[in-house]
Amino acid sequence: MSLNDRQRQLLGMLESAGEVKVGGLKEHFGVTEMTIRRDLEKLEQAGYVKRTFGGAILASKDVAIGDRTGVMTDEKQAVGRAAASLVKENEAVFIDGGTTTLYVARYLKAEQNGTVVTNALNIAMELLERRITTVVTGGMALEATSTLVGPGTVEAIGKMAFDRVFLGATGLTAKHGFSNSNLYEAEIKRMAIAQAAEVNVVLDHTKYGAKELFSFAALGEAHRIIADAQPDGELLQACRDQGVEIWVASHHV
Template sequence: MRDKRLDDIEEYILSQKDSSLDELCEKYQISKNTVRRDIEELLLRGNIKKVYGGVKAKENAGKQVELSAFSERNISHKEEKEKICKSAGELVKEGDTIFIDTGSSCVNLVKYIGHVSCMIITNSLRVAYMAKDYPKLQLLMLPGSLRRETMSFVGLETVEQLRIYNIDQAFMAATGVSLQKGMTNASAYEYNIKKEVLERSRIKNLMVDHSKFGKTALYTFGDFQDFDCLITDTCPPEDYVEMLGKNHVKLLY
């Protein structure tokens, strides 16, 4: 699948710092014309640049990322996100009131808790649409203005409505997870909502795939000590595991 190949090629270039076109052709078993087309698309993401005979990671590549459309994020690392949602689903208990974030890592959690009688609070239009198929799931939709990039409702009224609820468990996503900057998000619209959810929730769960580690976005909405559990698809780098342990954050992968 081309989208997965693009992600893999970008990650490879960022990890190696630079690569020749011939090297990419050999590694991914594709033609030079295909590599050139892939590179042209990756250039639009802003993390790499062309050099003579190949490509090179920019100096700040992978350090700060911007929010992409939900449809793009939903395609990226799709299998990994499904595994994360399945693991997260095992944490939900009968009678829980849970918050499900708008992030693409969280949306499919609905599929894995459909058999559990619980209340979902969300500002995600996609979560709400999926929940309609499961009679045991009660749904409380937060108000606000629709933001199409994330298919979510945002605004002052969203935050104000959150303040009246007590949440048993929050399932949240992040644009990046960094040892220095903590859990970050690229959207100013979502920042205040995430902060309020952390304030109102008894148990806070973070759901991120492996590609989010080592990256930061513009807004820090939480730090390691703010979370109780991190759910991911593979074991994070050793320094992240140490940080999680120091802050008593349970790790599931």
């Protein structure tokens, strides 16, 4: 089922907040309440949301990657470009699944002669098209996210050593650190961090303040956050206190 731009944005808001209200959506998008209700009805029919009294909640936290691709595209592209600029010649890099990490892969340069390990099938295809040496972990494929997960994936990553890793996150708070909505993907992220000399988390500003069920790293476990905007207040101070560098990527680079 194809979604229009507003419906994709709606999914992005739900992925970030977990719940939306019709009244707020009506004002945010400048459309009628009936239009929003039809959008939510379509998303419910597609299996993405469950409608509630006055709004909707996410039916499954694993929103299909195809429907996340159109959300915050400019921001994710800028973040991906900035992240890729960190990679130096002959490095071993790990990139996990996600729409923002896909842009990291897209901006890597083949002439740097590095090796990229990934557990994401769509990222592997992107790297192969760019003639970058690619290692794909084994594991069980998750249809919604195009990622490989499970004991086989964890075991494979545990036998590698990375110069730097690039991981996505669905949420970030000062107290709970970096979190993800999928238990199996969180496990992969934890193992990648354990094997990395440098940990980079890439995200857009909608993830600030969001908290998912599965925390995969405390704030101080990341060396750097690469995002399209700085966090506010308490979270910004917590990053400084923990020595986490924040790179703000320009949309116009």
